Amino acid sequence: MSDLGADLPASRPFEREVRVFVVGGLLFLLFLAGLSLVAFRNATEWAVAENARRRQGEAALVALRLAGSGAAERWLAEDGETASLLLSLGARQAALFDVEGRRLAAASYLPDADLLPERLDAADRPAPGRAVVREALDEPTPLVVVVVSAPGGAGHLRVAFDATALSAARRTEAVLSTVVPAAALALVLLALLFLRRLMRPIDALTQTARGAGGLVGGEPAPRGDEADRAVATFARTVEELRRRTAELEDLRRREKERADALAVTAATLVRSHPGGLLVVDATLRLTEANRPALAALDLSRDALGQGARDVLAAWPPLRAAVESAAQGTPTLAAEFASGEATGGRLLALTAVPVADAAGRRLGVLVFLEDRTATKRLERELSARRELAALGEMSAGIAHEFRNATATILGFVRLAASAESPEARARHLSAIRREAEHVARITGDFLLFARPERVERAETDLDALVAEAVRDERVVLPGVTVEVEGAFGTAWGDAALLRRALVNLVRNAAEAASGGGGTRVLVSGERGEDAVRVRVEDDGPGIAEAEAEKVFVPFFSTKEGGTGLGLALVAKIATLHGGTVSVERSPALGGARFVLALPVAAP
Template identity: 30%
Template sequence: MTGTPINAAQLHSAFELFNRHSDQLEQSYRELQRRVEVLTAQLDVARSARHKELVAKEKLSQRLSLLLEALPGAIVVIDGDGVIQEQNSEALALLNEPLSGCAWASIVRREVREGGSEDGNIQLRDGRWLSLSRRPLANEPGEILLLADVTDSRQMTKLRERQERLTAIGETTAEFAHQVRTPLASAMLYASQLDVDTPARQRIAAKISERLNDLGRMVNDMLGFAAGGKRADEIVDVHTLFEGIRSTLGMQLGANTELSLLVNGTSIDREAADDDAIRFAANRNALQGALTNLIANADQAGGGVATIEVGAWTDNDNIYFTVSDDGPGIPEAIRHRLFEPFFTTRPQGTGLGLAVVADVARSHGGDVRVDTMTRGSRFTLRIPLIGPSNGDAND
């Protein structure tokens, strides 16, 4: 068998074709490599952007979580089946654990007082009141519940309503007391002129005067409570104040009641040096009314047979008035309510006398307290000193 000889030209042509295909393959490889580099760079950019996006979303999620925790209310997220999926710590504090994974209806049965719904609010079994707002989720079935503790605001609303009622009562009472005051004064004057030439008539006249004095105290309590004890800038001399109190009480105290009035431990019946006088700025009428109330209460507590001591002294910042008696004292169970308006333990009392005392103290920037002693009680009225507190006031 004889082979066909290869033409040199054909061989050369074949090599040229091979070289052209090699060049094309090399160019294609380079183009492919370039494309790979471009795609790799684009992928790196995409990965970087994706990473940044994930980081941003993570930061946003953390901020939202912190925001939910910082909200002054409970947040509860429930799904379309009414099952709790998320909640913040305030929700756990209000509704107790467990919450997550529980049906909202079961939480209501567990935590909410039966029948405890009023004005859109719900009451928990421990007595707290919560407001409840519901908002649907935007892109999925379910709701967001917002609960806030409104116990304090409800109490403030009730106190405001009570204050409004008291204001209305005070205005009506003041008008009534003003109308009663004039005929009452006339009746007291006529009673003092009754013929008491026999023991029987003396007893009747004494009873009439006693009841009229009781009515007079009620009227003064009503007027004092309605007017309030606003502080004034007049200079009050304690010695003169005590003399006015003794003159006002007059025959109103029990026949067997002993009243002592002391300034710096010295009776006002003894002549004192002007340096020992106490003078200060206050509302004279309001203060005299407050002390008169305390003395009258002590006399009534002792049944008209009492030893009452009223004292006054100062330190660098305050003046103190004390009213002490040897009566039965005040039960601890009611002591915290003594200064509430309209609280009284006497059938014929208005419950305003001690409320007026407390109001006078507050209006002067001071306070009043009560202490139970071995026998009897002691009320202490403290008033900050404004203005002169010694004899220099009148120089």
């Protein structure tokens, strides 16, 4: 310490005090480190001693149990309660030895029984009534070995307990015994090397205080310690800055009051507007948006302050309306559907330019109204009305079809009495095919017209898809049906789901075959809540105008089709809490039907 302060002039007591404080702090830290190390080592030794006493007591407990058995060797090797006791105590080895150290019996069910010695060293054989405890931390599994007198004094009981925690404590003690002194020494060396460098900022601060003394008014700084003079100078500087800041704050407040009225009005308008509202400035930056607008466009408040052209790039109609309004042309109540950008929402927008009294354009106001729910309710109401009417009609038609089936079957009986066997067989075959066709249509009508009882269970979709594909390969061998992906299980009625899959695959195969195609692809994708089965073909596809009608009963684009196959698929999906949709296949170019089903019980 004398070397550190030898070159300090008498007029620099503050720096000498800093050096004394730093060195004193280092010495105190060294004292704390040494004290902590000693305390840790003492605690470790105490824990080791306590562990040895506890293990000795546990070994004595085992010996006492064996003494009460009357057959110590057999009880140690075979008794279930003794085994449970040893395992609960964490024993790794246990064996009985005679007075000369030969092993008599061992607990073979313990983990390290195969490592037991055949003989017990003389040093490990305690006198009657005493015990030997030693550590074996170099073993593959660290052990604490306890040897006590065997029951009746006829030998010794040796029990080895798991000492992994004890071994870790010993290793930690050894590491800390080296690391703590080394770290303390390194800290002292670093402090001695950089103490002079650490004083440079203090010197710079003192010099700055000297220079600032002439920039502020007031009384001169007091004489004495340089630290006192620096503090006084900085106090006067802060007071001067406070006075000048108050003057600037007063000017700013007056300017702010003039702008607050307009800002409050604009903010209130944006927040309280029930619909979506966007504010775009004259440079086409999005400056404000209320919560309904952010939700409708799936934006976050991070978009504020960015260019409106970039933020609204996913909604071309909205972007075009903003650009037109910025040029002075408003857009009033225009509807647009933005597809995936807003989750399939239908929005109505009004974009009007904003100008001041002089006619200078200030920006654009955009009002948004979400009409998705209204349109959806209209479609659902229309679909329900149509399904109700068609249900009644299909029930009546099914009744008529059943009557027709009975008539056809009557003709079958009449044809059976024909004289020519060939004619009779030909007529019977034709009538039977017609009857089966009518019966199938009748079943479809009834399934669609009346509520169906769904027997829900965990259903293997992989097996159902395989069956549907196998059947279709037999019916239309000219069409290649491929399967990709994993389908897993879904929660539903296996019979109804099989019917839906058969209808989808057959519809795709017939579309491919009739439209000049040769390929059908069935793929699966599992999500967190639903499994999606995609069936696509390379046929002509479905026109956009007809896409909304394909699931309507009795609507068919195929010659001779009944218009019930896809309608039944839609009803089965609805009964299972799922959905079915149609779109153009990006891979094959034809139609792609997507059946979504829940993966678990709702």
